């Protein structure tokens with residue numbers, strides 16, 4: 345009981361989730377009751393057939409729960425929407441709108457419905473909402489004069505009934521194609537759960553596919569095929585669909601990892617697996633699944649995959665053993681951290697079982713022979729650079745800049761390649777993951793104030809282009825906080841953003857137009873704010889960064905004159921501002 349109250353309190357602090365205490369108390373009590381009941385019956389069970397599908401088309405997924413993504417595990421399923429937007433989304437059960445968030449990035453337009461059985465369903469990248477919810481949101485957007493909003497309606501303020509159309513699918517936020525991102529979370533812990541555990545049907549008789557297998561010598565004297573570094577092991581698919589690896593010769597502590605994916609019957613998308621089990625001579629030594637995880641542990645994905653390999657090849661190898669710093673709670677079994685202790689003269693059979701949520705299973709057999717061979721002589725690079733002890737805070741002077749890593753920024757100790765400079769510094773490379781933000785401070789005393797105003801800290805991307813970093817300017821210093829290693833530089837942006845009309849011309853009659861759209865862009869630091877007025881009144885512009893478009897909908901009914909004066913002001917991240925003015929007519 346204490347645990348739940350504690351976690352409830354954390355929710356309050358962390359997410360400001362509950363707005364009114366009365367509804368929160370009722371809500372919490374009903375959930376505690378629900379949890380007590382489910383404890384009485386032992387194993388946790390997900391309600392079956394309570395939730396309908398959110399769409400009325402056959403469900404084909406372009407993403408599964410727990411799928412490996414950048415710095416996180418996917419917290420829901422991505423449902424394909426036939427390459428279109430605007431499909432109706434149905435309430436999967438009765439409930440109340442508990443949260444609406446609209447942002448340029450991430451989930452885009454997102455709707456959260458709390459259901460009386462203790463679960464919250466989440467719908468993201470939406471195009472728009474039902475007229476009732478749309479009106480509710482527009483009101484708030486006009487009140488706050490902002491497209492981006494986050495609201496927590498009171499319990500019962502906006503109710504939905506099962507099968508009711510609540511919203512329409514879209515492609516807003518960090519979505520790279522039309523789809524519905526759908527989640528089912530525990531309302532109290534906010535832990536996302538696998539939405540396919542509730543009886544929502546997806547056609548799938550296709551087994552997972554393995555692309556690559558790797559063996560890792562882990563102990564200081566361990567070896568695989570006479571190597572002391574990661575070795576790729578050839579695999580072949582047998583007639584019966586199982587995979588067999590070439591026999592390996594090994595000694596000492598070793599581990600395995602694979603690059604694999606799961607497909608469904610009706611799509612070619614390479615989705616994630618549900619569960620992985622590793623046995624040695626019939627005994628399970630590691631097993632994990634994607635039934636649930638917490639958002640707070642999601643970033644440990646960078647210890648779950650071979651991050652160095654990912655940095656080099658953009659390919660994710662999931663490890664069957666626990667690597668340093670891994671604090672994920674997804675493991676159901678873990679013997680000797682999922683590592684195999686190989687003794688010379690003995691043979692072992694490693695069997696890996698990969699399953700999707702429908703139970704389609706692929707098996708991989710890896711024969712291991714213990715042999716203490718002489719090692720192939722490879723010139724080992726002697727470590728160079730600054731030694732970083734992960735458990736301790738580390739501070740380094742980089743000539744024109746200083747970098748500060750708080751304790752436990754990194755998962756393990758390593759030698760960092762730090763290249764000092766006056767206005768460009770390199771902090772190792774993107775093959776080491778940081779769990780926490782570190783601080784980088786540049787000394788800008790040598791730049792006159794007028795120049796400093798236009799300057800910012802940039803991180804060079806993979807192609808060497810400067811990416812704007814949120815820059816805090818204080819006295820003679822610029823500071824940024826980030827979890828990305830790489831090369832940072834002081835950049836300058838003195839070019840204001842550009843603004844141009846997309847679907848209209850100056851002094852045009854727009855009587856039959858439904859919306860106004862403009863293209864806004866900025867060459868370097870990026871767009872910070874945009875504001876538009878019609879005849880002096882603030883109007884809502886929906887900004888879609890992917891298409892660099894801002895759109896005003898005439899349904900907002902701001903106008904009551906024939907002649908309209910439109911003004912748009914856009915400011916970039918260092919304060920360069922552009923103004924756009926146009927007059928149009930409408931009856």
Ligand SMILES: [Zn+2]
Pocket residue numbers: 407418420421422524525526
């Ligand atoms: Zn998604």
